[in-house]
Amino acid sequence: MKPNDVILKSVTRVAAVIISTFSIYLFMNGHHHPGGGFIGGLSTASAIVLLYLSFGIEKVRENIRVDFKKLAAIGVLIALVTGMAGVVFGKPFLSQAFGYYDLPIFGNTELASALIFDTGVALAVIGTAVNIILSISEDR
Amino acid sequence: MNNLLIAPIILPLLTGMVLIVFQKNIMLQRILSLVALLATIVTSVLLMNQIRDGGIQTLQLGGWEAPYGISLVGDMFSALLLLATSIVSVGCLVYAFSSIGRRQEKLYFYPLFLFLITGVNGSFLTGDLFNLYVCFEVFLVASYVLITVGGAKRQLRESLKYIFTNIIASAFFLIGVAYLYSITGTLNLADLSIRISEIGQDGLITTVAILFLIVFAMKAGLLLYFWLPGSYSVPPTAIAAIFAALLTKVGIYAIFRMFTLVFYHEPQITHLFIGILAAITMILGGLGASGYSDLRKILTYNVIISVGFIMAGLVSLTPAGITGSIYYLIHDILIKAIVFLIGGTIVHLTGTSDLKNISGLIRLHPQLGWMFFIAALSMVGIPPLSGFLGKVFTTQGVFEAGYYWLGIIGLAASLLILYSMIKLFMNAFWGETILSVEEEKGTTKGLLFPIALLTVASVALGVGAEAITGYVAQAAEELLNPNLYIQAVFE
Secondary structure (H helix, E strand, C coil), rough: CCCCCHHHHHHHHHHHHHHHHHHHCCCCCCCCCCCCCHHHHHHHHHHHHHHHHHHHHHHHHHHHCHHHHHHEEEEEEHHHHHHHHHHCCCCCCCCCCCCEEEECCEEEEEEHHHHHHHHHHHHHHHHHHHHHHHHHHHHC | CCHHHHHHHHHHEEEEEHHHHHCCCHHHHHHHHHHHHHHHHHHHHHHHHHHHHHHCCCHCCCCCCCCCCCCECCCCCCCCHHHHHHHHHHHHHHHHHHCCHHHHCCCHHHHHHHHHHHHHHHHEECCCCHHHHHHHHHHHHHHHHCCCCCCHHHHHHHHHHHHHHHHHHHHHHHHHHHHHHHCCCEEEEHHHHHHHHHHHHHHHHHHHHHHHHHHHHHHHHCCCCCHHHHHHHHHHHHHHHHHHHHHHHHHHHHHHHHHHCCCCCCCCCCCHHHHHHHHHHHHHHHHHHHCEEEEHHHHHHHHHHHHHHHHHHHHHHCCCHHHHHHHHHHHHHHHHHHHHHHHHHHHHHCCCEEHHHHCCCHCCHHHHHHHHHHHHHHHHCCCCCCCCHHHHHHHHHHHHCHHHHHHHHHHHHHHHHHHHHHHHEEEEEEECCCCCCCCCCCCCCCCHHHHHHHHHHHHHHHEEEEEEEEHHHHHHHHHHHEEEEHHHHCC
């Protein structure tokens, strides 16, 4: 008998968008408030895993053509390279910089190098978390 | 502030991550990992010279001052170990090129190997107890995967034991960290040292010290070595060699660091306890090494004996004893890699590790035989080879401190090493040559070069000991004088 998963699929279509939006909020919020790359990445990963659960591995793989192992490695690379930027300017490893700039649309905005570092962390977490779930599900 | 300190951690990590992205390109994997490890050798030599000229080097990550931020501290002891680590890792890597097999090379062997080195280097450099835990986990996780490379049944069985023991030890490590944090309110090693000397090392702190000792003893194979002979004899040769050379040594390093920098106030309890453990370890290791007639078992029990011997120098807490331990530690990192590589090559040639079925290899493989002979003499401590100075100074220090029983057991253990190594040499290399070239299960093509490389390094360490005497003396002085470390961190 074919399992009836209409409810799961319909909810996932909406929920995945909401979770992704919320994870972007968490990610951006992390600079001054609770949040940041790690939990932002983890909640994004939960949205992707939800997609895998309800639509099946094959179908999602057709639409999200990302090798999550490589994604994790690239994430770590981004984080490391951001850390190294401090070394280039003669500061200790992992030093960060920030400044306030007048941008169109956003107005006076704070830009921080920590955000790039956090992007790396987020990618590494997404890659690792999804990869763990995928390798467990493929193991038969 | 010295950014060079991060290089031995960053270089292998960065390269490993790049290699994950280019997983399929084996040539690139080999070249890049070799380049990364060679660069690590260069940086550790640079670091050694900077430390010699400018004292202990520190780096506060992100500019957050100690004790609030994460400190990296490079003293001479760490720098010497870094150098030995990177030389050995190059040797084992080159050996892996022609022995590990295409399939494993595609299954992330090189990134994992580099992560292992990252963790080991990180443990040597970190100045923070929690980061020590993290670095331990980094190389342990890499080793969990590496021990199963090949996926044979007995590998999976042994890896299960290995993972369980290490997870339990890591849990105790965390508990110890929590205790120490609740007592002192800090985890920076230099800050810990200050606070413990201010409030005094009372019974509670000594108990926590013993807890740490148990954790590190489990990792180092000091008495708690029950997991070691099994796990070190199952992985492929290159991996077994790097395990034997490095993993127990990180535990030894941690014991040295904690018991010279933080818990040094009650040596009559803690250090005596270490001494008793070391003595039992040497006796049991010696019995194991001389009793077994399995090549791999003999070699792994030799790893255990040397752990006990290195600890004996720490127990003495005299300049001579510590100097001896440092010499012996560096010597042992090199020599254990050599004998494990040679042992693995013998198994590769003959297809068996049972000494009764191996004989007369020296006729067809004279280089292998003579290199093993040199390594055996060096392990026993025949001058002018590298084991000699370590044995002399350690024994001298132990006798000076009045631990006669420990010194005598150490010397007796050396005799057992001699017996076991000569037994191995005579059985495997002398006698009737039973296998002709055609009958051998493999060739030594590409395998002899890395062994020769490490043998040259080991002989150079013995013959050219004069060149590093100054460095070792400085390392011993820094270990015996915690104030140098503390001042460097809080300058």
